[in-house]
Amino acid sequence: MEKKTVLITGASSGIGAGCARIFARHGHRVILNGRNLDKLTQLKKELEESYGASTLLLPFDVRDREKALHSLSSLSGVWASIDVLINNAGLVIGTDKEHEGSLEEWDVVIDTDVKALLSMTRFVVPGMISRGRGHIINMGSIAGDAAYPGGSVYCACKAAVKALSDGLRIDLVDTPIRVTNIKPGLVETNFSVVRFRGDKSRADAVYQGIQPLTGDDVAEVVYFAASLPEHIQLAEALVMPTHQATGTIVHRKS
Numbered sequence: 001m002e003k004k005t006v007l008i009t010g011a012s013s014g015i016g017a018g019c020a021r022i023f024a025r026h027g028h029r030v031i032l033n034g035r036n037l038d039k040l041t042q043l044k045k046e047l048e049e050s051y052g053a054s055t056l057l058l059p060f061d062v063r064d065r066e067k068a069l070h071s072l073s074s075l076s077g078v079w080a081s082i083d084v085l086i087n088n089a090g091l092v093i094g095t096d097k098e099h100e101g102s103l104e105e106w107d108v109v110i111d112t113d114v115k116a117l118l119s120m121t122r123f124v125v126p127g128m129i130s131r132g133r134g135h136i137i138n139m140g141s142i143a144g145d146a147a148y149p150g151g152s153v154y155c156a157c158k159a160a161v162k163a164l165s166d167g168l169r170i171d172l173v174d175t176p177i178r179v180t181n182i183k184p185g186l187v188e189t190n191f192s193v194v195r196f197r198g199d200k201s202r203a204d205a206v207y208q209g210i211q212p213l214t215g216d217d218v219a220e221v222v223y224f225a226a227s228l229p230e231h232i233q234l235a236e237a238l239v240m241p242t243h244q245a246t247g248t249i250v251h252r253k254s
């Protein structure tokens, strides 16, 4: 694959950091977006030292549209020609029932997982169209395929990511631009710690007795989609640990 400029949202840890590593390792230019400047700076250093990578920090909260637009407009030269947009930033807070949870927390989840993904797409894709090349890789989830207990709003958000990916693929069908929806199952990242509002032991229990995926594992699939020949569009990929069968069926060793 020729050298590309890759923008990754939520790059400071987990799947986002995994994506940053694999694209950097293969010699691509990587733009690291996230909210935690310290973590991003640390990752930038790691990518430069390990792979001699060209990297750029673009710290902003994806929910802040003005800041996002301003930061994107500040890019110049090769950095402005984004070839791959990885809409990875996402989170869930809590496992409350739909009729019991906090509307304020759900605003944060919906704003991050759906509205920010949409605004990043809205800001970056027109440039891809005018350059005649590009690939949008959205981080969906197995949670978007079917709702599960305690997941109502998150599952709805990831179902929206599927619909937005499918809709964008339709809208771009007469262009060379590809759209991919990656749908991970159990991945051990900070995701579950946030879901359980910082309760590390509940988060750890999610992965007990099963070898979960890592952020680097999911990044392998992201990289595979991006490195396929231009005429091949991997529309979706559902990627799970071997001992997971559905969003709720998992075999755990006792």
Ligand code: 8X3
Binding pocket: 140, 141, 142, 143, 184, 185, 186, 187, 247
């Ligand atoms: C996260 C996967 O199984 O926790 O997107 O919903 S799961």
